[in-house]
Amino acid sequence: MISRPISALIVGAALWCGGEHNAAAHAFLDRASPAVGSTVHTAPSEVRIQYSEQLEPAYSTARVEDGSGATVSTAARVDDNEPSVLVVSLGALKPGRYKVIWKVLSVDTHVTNGSFTFTVAP
């Protein structure tokens, strides 16, 4: 009876100490510009989303929709110089509320997705 839990403790400690060198977690959104839930007075030309992990460019994407659900973004790409930043190019935005919908693949093959809104004031 005693050996089982002690073994579990030892195995757990060993696993923790010997964690894989390339371990990486699912990507959390860290910051965005325009900021999550913000109101801006100048229409942005792009949305930049900073994640907690590096992204796999081929499988990380995002789009921006206007209030009617129409897509107003023109392209999305991972920044060549900042692999944890996703950049979404926008057309000319009119005043209104916009929704950013993203789905990214982090280096450990975990998919995370999410969304947030920002508003362009008149």
Next chain:
Amino acid sequence: MVRLTRGTAALGGALLLLSAGAHAHGFAGDRFFPATLQTDDPFVADEMSLPTLTKNPDDTTGGQSYSVEVDIAKRLTPDFGLTAAYSWNYFQPKGMPPVHGFGGLSTGAQYQLFINDAHEFMGLVGLDVDWAHTGAVHQGGADDHTTLSPTFDFGKGLGDLPDSLTWLKPLAVTGNLGFSFPTRVNSAGDLNQNTFNAGFAIEYSLEYLQHHVKDIGLGAPFDRLIPLVEITSTTPLDRGFNRGAGLTNGTGRATTGVVAPGVIWAGQYFQIGAEAIIPYGEGQGHGVGALLQLHFFLDDLFPNSIGRPLLSW
């Protein structure tokens, strides 16, 4: 950070297409559900709590007790997993010598019924088993009988509320509904009751607020905090509890449980949780206990080996 190889990227692409296998632990759409401390999680995962330290509320005579517990959860497939838990318990009865020993082994089998990303909603069915004679029955508080506990666990985030209710969107509720069926009627003169068990956790995720609703300028570590309150209840269904008269003997009791306010900080590889334990119900102890837990996300720590579902190694 290591960039993906082409092969890994291809695997990732396949996982994107097979979305059921692509979810990170505890996610439903925008919502991240942390591993709660008192109630079961509504998702299968590769996780380990090491350790969970508990100082229980004093019993009715003023006796004190403590426990150290290890829990592990392992997915066999993306939707099916097993759990195991084991504890060491220390009892200090008032005016008597202390006793201590290992509690019984608890295991579980869980199946993820659904994950609805759009509505941040997930459900799971499981069967938990507390095994007889797998610990110190007289000194560790282990059972001399096996107990079967079918359960339904759910989680629901409120991110789909209308935009006019912005500040309520970070709220989420997780819960368990189930029964426990001891396989033996009595132990040392005490009746082993069939019970209905319910537990809920009400969470307000600052992570969700900051990253999905409104950037209010929270930085680390506050942008990963999740204050919560957990409430558990156990209601005897028979063997000593009479629905009309209530208590009918010394072992039958009405609904009992705990209210546990606390906070969880959830990072990339682990989370830390702390809660106060406030008992309620007749026959429960008095005072306030406390719980502290360190919890590891094995799927993030070991994404290419034990952190993956066993059948995808």
